[in-house]
Amino acid sequence: MKKNILFVVNPISGDLDKSNLIEAVEEFAATNHFDLEIYETTGKNDLKEIQKIYDQYIPERIVVAGGDGTIKMVAEAMEEHDVIIGILPAGSANGLSVDLNLPAGIEENLKIAFLNHYIEMDMICINGKKSIHLSDLGLNANLVKNYEESDVRGFWGYALQAFTTLKEAEEPFVATISANNKIEEHVARMIVIANSQKYGTGVIINPNGAMNDGKFELVILKNLDLLLIGKIITGNMPIDSDDVVIISTDKATIKTDYPVNFQIDGEYCGAQTSLEIHILHKQMKLAVP
Numbered sequence: 001m002k003k004n005i006l007f008v009v010n011p012i013s014g015d016l017d018k019s020n021l022i023e024a025v026e027e028f029a030a031t032n033h034f035d036l037e038i039y040e041t042t043g044k045n046d047l048k049e050i051q052k053i054y055d056q057y058i059p060e061r062i063v064v065a066g067g068d069g070t071i072k073m074v075a076e077a078m079e080e081h082d083v084i085i086g087i088l089p090a091g092s093a094n095g096l097s098v099d100l101n102l103p104a105g106i107e108e109n110l111k112i113a114f115l116n117h118y119i120e121m122d123m124i125c126i127n128g129k130k131s132i133h134l135s136d137l138g139l140n141a142n143l144v145k146n147y148e149e150s151d152v153r154g155f156w157g158y159a160l161q162a163f164t165t166l167k168e169a170e171e172p173f174v175a176t177i178s179a180n181n182k183i184e185e186h187v188a189r190m191i192v193i194a195n196s197q198k199y200g201t202g203v204i205i206n207p208n209g210a211m212n213d214g215k216f217e218l219v220i221l222k223n224l225d226l227l228l229i230g231k232i233i234t235g236n237m238p239i240d241s242d243d244v245v246i247i248s249t250d251k252a253t254i255k256t257d258y259p260v261n262f263q264i265d266g267e268y269c270g271a272q273t274s275l276e277i278h279i280l281h282k283q284m285k286l287a288v289p
Contacts, residue, residue: 002033002034002035003033003034003035003060003061004034004035004037004057004058004059004060005029005034005035005036005037005059005060005061005062005063005114006037006039006050006053006054006057006059006061006062006063007022007025007029007036007037007038007039007062007063007065008039008041008050008062008063008064008065008066008070008074009021009022009038009039009040009041009064009065009066009090010040010041010065010066010067010070010090011040011041013065013066013067013069013070013090018065018090021065021088021090021106022038022065024106024107024110025038025063025065025088025110026038028110028114029114032114032115034114035057037053037057037059039053041066041070041073046073046077047073047076047077048077050062050073050074050077050078051077051078054077054078054081054083059083060083060084061083061084061085061086061113061114061287062074062078062083062084062085062086063085063086063087063088063113063114064085064086064087064088065088065090066090067089067090067094067266068094068095068096068132068133068265068266069265069266069267071085071087071096071132072130072131072132072265075123075130075132075283075284076130078284079283082285083285084118084285084286084287085284085285085286085287086112086113086114086116086286086287087100087102087109087113087286087287088106088109088110088113089102089109095133095134095196095198095199095265095266096132096133096196098198098199098202099133099196099197099198099211100286100288100289101289102289103289112287112288112289113287114287116287116288116289117287117288118285118286118287118288119211119212119285119286119288120212120282120283120284120285120286121195121211121212121282121283121284121285121286122195122211122212122213122214122215122216122279122280122281122282122283123195123279123280123283123284124193124195124216124277124278124279124280125277125278125279125280126193126264126275126276126277127272127274127275127276127277129264129269130264130280130283131193131195131264131265132195132265132284133195133196133265134192134193134194134195134196134199134205134206134265135192135193135262135263135264135265136190136191136192136193136262136263137173137175137188137190137191137254137256137260137261137262137272137275138173138188138189138190138191138221138260138261139189139190139221140190140192140199140263141190141260141261141262141263141268141269142170142261144261144263144266144267144268145261145263145268172187172188172189172222173187173188173256173257173258173260174186174187174188174256174257175187175188175191175220175254175255175256175257176254176255176256177191177218177220177247177252177253177254178252178253179218179247179249179251179252179253180247180249184245184247186220186222186245187222188220188221188222189221189222190221191218191219191220191221191254192205192206192217192218192219192221193216193217193218193275193277194206194209194216194217194218194219195209195211195216196209196210196211197209205219206219206246208246208248211286212282214250214279214281215248215249215250215279216248216249216250216277216279217246217247217248217249218245218246218247218249218252218254219244219245219246220244220245220246220247221243221244222243222244222245250278250279251277251278251279252275252277252278253274253275253276253277254274254275254277255273255274255275256272256273256274257273258273259271259272259273260272260273262275
């Protein structure tokens, strides 16, 4: 008996043509005797449409071609169902894929997405919204906002906006953080809410992070100079500095002294002064190498 696979593809993610990828998926599914149902996202009612298709076909796995936003949307659609999600990286910044150490080649990724074992991955709830990877307040959220408002996509889009973001950087903000029955106050340029270790650029921001340990980390980047901040959001840097504080917890609140730009998994979410955060343990089954 053939196994059903739902293939969800975001046709515009990463500003890349997906026709060759779709062809490769169809060929792999046929060779390995899977029944494949393809759904291309439109940006309208995708979550409900995916739920309808799931109810009709009851797929064994859902393979997703897109960035972190598409993966998160599918995970949210499937939160009531026991289904494995496989990833074919195809976004502007594939942060989760980088963190999972998925290979660059399509053939290797197809085998992992369709056939490999899985981990039960945590998610984070922030002000009622879910995060699967990295969210943050401050400079990187400014970058995400600028990127969303620009016309240039992909790596060069991020590079151009990184320059603009650093040039227009605001003053540091004061954050009052409640976690682990303690209250701390920090002057910060950026606070990362991390379920994992790396940004999509490969930058290690949270070296001890694990996606399935029932905890998240708050990575507080304090009064770093803009050169070092630039390295964080565009390259790499050692984060054992005295100007970096890491708090590991399963719930926290953050309050800031003025509204600070905030993003979840690469999606700008406006300026915020208060965040309520808690872990959602073992929320998603994810195929891994």
